[in-house]
Each structure stands twice: as structure tokens, then as C-alpha cells.
Amino acid sequence: MSVSTSRRGFLKGAAASAAAVLVIGAAPSGVMAATNGFDTTMLNPFVRIASDGTVTAIVKHFEKGQGPATGLTTLIAEELGVSMEAIEYEFAPSNPKLYNNTAFGPFQGTGGSTAMFNSFLQYRQAGAAAREVLLQAASQAWELPVEQLKLEDGVIIGGGETAPLGEFVQAASQLEAPENPRLKDPSEFKLIGNASIHRKDTPPKVNGTAKYAMDIQLDDQMVVAVKRAMRRGALAVSFDDSAALSVKGFIRAAMLPNKAGVVVYADDTWAALQARDAIEVTWDYSAAESRSSEDVYKELMAAVNSEPEYNLTKNDQGTVAAAIENADKVVEETFYFPLLAHAPMEPLTCTIEPTQDGGVVLHDGSQMPTSPHMVLSKVLQLPMEKVQINTMFAGGSFGRRATPTVDYQTEAALAFAMTDRSRPVKLVWSREDDITGGYYRPAFAHKVRVGLDSTGNIVGWDHRVAGQSIAKGTPFEAFAVHDGIDDMSVEGVTPTPYSIPGMFAGLTDTKAATSVLWWRSVGHTHTAYVMETMMDATAAAAGRDPVEFRLAHLSGDVPEQKRMANVLKLAAEKGNWGKAAEGRSQGIAVHSSFRSYVAEVVEISGDAEAGVKIEKVTCAVDCGIPVNPDVIKAQMEGGIGYGLGHAMRDEITLEEGEVVQSNFPDYEPLRIGDIGEIETHIVLSTEAPTGVGEPGTPPSAPALANAIAVKGPRVTELPMVNAGVNFA
Known part of the structure; x- marks a missing residue:
């Protein structure tokens, strides 16, 4: 070998x-x-x-x-x-x-x-x-x-x-x-x-000695940028590059073999982007996406208000529905989650360098090196041993650098293949390229009805989920889809560590609106929000403390419930649950994802109308043996900020199939002034280590929502600014 x-x-x-x-x-x-x-x-x-x-x-x-x-x-x-x-x-x-x-x-x-x-x-x-x-x-x-x-x-x-x-x-x-x-x-x-x-x-x-893929500068390299269609599914028919001829450093333009766009070759990045913008392309939109975000919203809402396509819990839907109808109290909410971009700080880029033996080296912040290795071998018709991958630092990913279609590396391979292969080719995406033409966290809708008896106990929980599958139709379908159900669409709803009597859960796949991809914590981004805001709303209807109510549904003897209950109690203790200073409100959420358990208390000042200020987040995490506590704390902080920022104000919207947002002015990341102190407490465990890169994200948004609901609305549609929540 x-x-x-x-x-x-x-x-x-x-x-x-x-x-x-x-x-x-x-x-x-x-x-x-x-x-x-x-x-x-x-x-x-x-x-x-x-x-x-x-x-x-x-x-x-x-x-x-x-x-x-x-x-x-x-x-x-x-x-x-x-x-x-x-x-x-x-x-x-x-x-x-x-x-x-x-x-x-x-x-x-x-x-x-x-x-x-x-x-x-x-x-x-x-x-x-x-x-x-x-x-x-x-x-x-x-x-x-x-x-x-x-x-x-x-x-x-x-x-x-x-x-x-x-x-x-x-x-x-x-x-x-x-x-x-x-x-x-x-x-x-x-x-x-x-x-x-x-x-x-x-x-x-x-x-400054760390080298990222964007840092690659090789002798005699060409920089390429691609003019892509603004609507998913459109194909290039022809192009006019006459205006690009006046751009200093422009070399040539050519249509990609798959007609997904026109690639522009230049001596440097500036010339490539300027020439790319000057080119006029005629597109075939006959098979392109043409819906707006409002259309997608209506389709998702119709789906969660209809009979689900798949029964996730195998419980009889009619029996659960009857228990809820006969309950003393019914708590019902419908939720909507928009498309979200990954928006890593370093935009996508990679460089293909020819070697003296007829092979190539791919310089890339490669999250899944097996995929681009195979793609370069196939596109360039080279044996695998002639393709090398030089994995470099990447300036963030959040899932974006791991596409099933190997999108940007495929573009680079096709661009290189259309040359005489004597010069390195560096592909550069701008941030606008990625936000307007990349991959997104799919939009999802949930509808939940919970029935309570006269003593405030749950007697039935009917949970409908609708959204676009990430795995179906990709090479990952074989391990992520079971009995027609994409596990990534419902993870966090089922299975759940909570003991919930009479739970029915159903899923409906909806028509693809755009290219979708796993996004930091994948399905847990929306399922945790629904589960934890519903647990709060149900606790309020039952007249019970939100922490006590959750613990009552985590009272079993199984390790999953014990560990989840433990971090819940630790976060409540360290966050001074129930003892917020005058003028402040607290919200709590706990969730299990990627085999780790995280609970968070968000403490805010102000209110939705006057402006909410996040004063403090107290986090408790059980990720097994804590190998590097400093790294764990940093990942919790990053995950919390990522989850809060997107829930507060971010969404990707479509108008006639085109993405409206393009850069940080209209897709705004969390800023340092948006959040106060983050305090992380790590459980000393002897269990095998588990993930920390993503589990901090799911509980953050519902904990904030639950804090807002103390004095204001229960936010069921994100981003929060669209629901009338102002932030100080």
C-alpha cells in the first residue's frame, strides 16, 4: 500500500x-x-x-x-x-x-x-x-x-x-x-x-506564520473567479467578455463544462474579480428556482398542518391526538426557521499546483480530503497517487467546507483542466459569492401540541416537523437516511433524553428551495429551540418552575438522563437561577447533541420593546473527559455566540429564487458588544471524550427566547428582530 x-x-x-x-x-x-x-x-x-x-x-x-x-x-x-x-x-x-x-x-x-x-x-x-x-x-x-x-x-x-x-x-x-x-x-x-x-x-x-488556503501565492499562478447564476439550477448559455478585455491582468474566460458558470482567468485576485464582474452571461432559467421566501414559508406551514409523511416515534397518532383533545390544558405553538448561511471569516479558496511528475497538489483548508482527492483524480484523469492534498488552516467552516458535491474544489479542478496544466490555478470566492450562491441551513417549520392533565403533567405531545432534507440525493444518504427519514432533520426531537408520555412525532420532506448543507450543530439548530421553548411554555402552563419541570422528565436511571440533569442543575446553580437582579430576566435551556450535554442560563436586561441586552450566559458542559479545558471553554463561547447572533437577526431570504443578502452589512454576525460575560463550567467526567465544536450552539437561542418570554413575547419565528424584539 x-x-x-x-x-x-x-x-x-x-x-x-x-x-x-x-x-x-x-x-x-x-x-x-x-x-x-x-x-x-x-x-x-x-x-x-x-x-x-x-x-x-x-x-x-x-x-x-x-x-x-x-x-x-x-x-x-x-x-x-x-x-x-x-x-x-x-x-x-x-x-x-x-x-x-x-x-x-x-x-x-x-x-x-x-x-x-x-x-x-x-x-x-x-x-x-x-x-x-x-x-x-x-x-x-x-x-x-x-x-x-x-x-x-x-x-x-x-x-x-x-x-x-x-x-x-x-x-x-x-x-x-x-x-x-x-x-x-x-x-x-x-x-x-x-x-x-x-x-x-x-x-x-x-x-502571522500560520498559513491559510487564502495565503497561497505560487510562482506564475493564475487566479480564477467564477460568474455563477444567482438562481439555483440556472445554466449558462453564452457569454460576452468584451468588457473584460480592458481589465489589466485579465487572461481569458471560458464556460465551465457543466455550464454552472463562466470561469475567468487573471494574473491576480483583483483582476479576476473585476473581469468577472464585467462579463455578461446569458442564462437558461427554465429549470431554475423561482420561488420567494414567502412561498417557501407557506409551503412549510402547509406541511406541518397536514398529515406527516413519516411517523418517527411509531406511536399511534390518533391515540396521542385524543389524549391531547381530552387534556385539561393544551399548549400549542408553530415555529419557523429561515435559511441560514455559514459565513466563515475566510471565504472559500483552494489552489491546484502541477508537479514535475505529472501530478497535482491541492492546497486547501480541506475538511473532507477524501472527497476532493477523488474528484481531482476523476476530473483530471489522474491516478489517486498522483494527487496530493496539502491541508492548511481554515478560517472557520461551520460545515461549509464539507459539501457532498465538493463544489468549490470541483470548480477549481474544472478550471485547471481547461488550461495546459503548466501553471498553478488558484480559485477565489468572495464573501458575496458564498452568501449569495453557497449552501445553507435549510428552512424548517415545526408545529407542537402538548396536553396537560389537572396536575400539570404531560399526557400527550404531538410534534410535526417539515423541511428540506440535507442528505437525500447525496453520497451521505446511505448512512444518514433510515426508512426514508433523514436523521439530520429530526435529531433532537427523536430521540430525546426527556421522558415524554404519549409522544408522537412526524416528518414531512419539502421541495428543495436551494442547496442545503449541515450548519453548526445541523438539525439541533432548530429542534433544540422548539423542544426547549416548548418545555418552558408547558412548564408555565402547568404553573411549575422551568428547571424543576425539566428535571421531572429527566428522573430516569439511564446515563443520558443523569448526565443531562446534572448539567441542568449545574448551570442553574452557577447561574443563580431564580435570583436575577432587579430589572433582569433569566431563561434556561438544556440539550444533548454529538454525545455531549450542555445547559445554559441566559440573563438579560430590558425587554423586547425597549431593547434586550444579553448580560450574561452561564454554561455547563459534560463532554466526557475534558482533554483541553481551555479549548472547551473557547468552543462553548464560540458556539454560544454563533447561535445567539443568528437567532437574533440573521436570515437568508429569496426573491424570485435569488438570495437577497450578500455580505455582513445585511447578514450581520454577533458583535462583541451584543453579549456580556460568558461563564463556562466543565463537568469532571470519566466518560470517553465527546464533541465540543457544536454542542454549545443549540441551547443558546432557546435560553435567550425563554428569558425574553418572561416579560414579553414567546418568539416562535426567527430571526427575533422579525418578531418585534429589539436589541440594545
């Missing part, structure tokens, strides 16, 4: 150096070693150790701001026995056989908050295996029992001997490491769970 190395070099300077290199990886056959004379691309490496003692973690999950470059490096450093200052990291080359995400199957990728969940044991085992094979080498050299030796802070000591680990790399490379190395007991941890450890990628991002 041969694996192509990345352009940055899998073994830095190996060909020019006589230094021995030890490569360790967790594989079914155990841990394997190699010297610089061995073909290291045939291994399954996670740890590389040079004879000068330099340790490098090979990180298979790419860094878009969520922290795997720190987290995975921490695991190796902990088990190996080196400090965080003494270990470096590199992003893994594209090879799903070696670097697959085990949560995805035979596929290399980052997403679904799976990095730590997927890699916790894998990276610890790799670090432990490196430690044990080095101790074996030292044992032989010193003629001492290996049990007398230990490796700490990069130094092997024992039996009166001491030496840096680098002295044993050569000897260790000749040994077979154990298949099941001893993992450290949590009582031995120095790095895992250490709140004083900060991110490895912060210094290069601060000093």
Missing part, C-alpha cells in the same frame, strides 16, 4: 539527513518503526520522532478553529512523556486507509464534533507505543529491566542512568513495539485535563 506524501513533506529533510526517524502508528498489526532509509509512506503514522528528539504529532483532523491540533497533540504528549513545548504537529496527508475518521467509516474527514470522540484512544495508544518502544531500546542499551525505567519530560531515567529520548530513536526503530501498550491511568495525567495548557496554533496565528 503506497501513500503519497504531502507537499510540505511527511519526513522533513529525510532525504538529506542521516538522522534516524521513528514513526509510530496504531494499526491492526501493531506499531511499526522505520528509519530514513525506509519508505515511511507505507506506514500508519501518528507519531514521528527524530534522533534529535523532535517529536511531531501527525494530526488527521484539520484545524478550522475548533482545536484538534492542540487536543490530539496533547494525547500523544501525555502518553509519550513529553511537554507540550517539546512536541510539534503536522496535518496528515490524504489517505483514508490510514487516517480515516472511524465515525465516518473508510473516509477521512473532520465534522460532526467527532475529532476527540474518534481519536482519543487511537492517539493515546500511538503515544504509549512510542514510549514503550523507546524504553525497550534504553533497557537493552543499559542492560536494565524495562520496569525500572520511565520516560518523563523527554528524558529516559532509571537505574542511575539518564538520557534524552532522541538517543534511542535509532535502536528503537529496529524493535517491534507492543500491539497493546499500557495506557496511563488518569491519576498519572499531567497534560490531559490541565487548564493551564493553551492552544498550539495560537502563536503562529498571532505572529
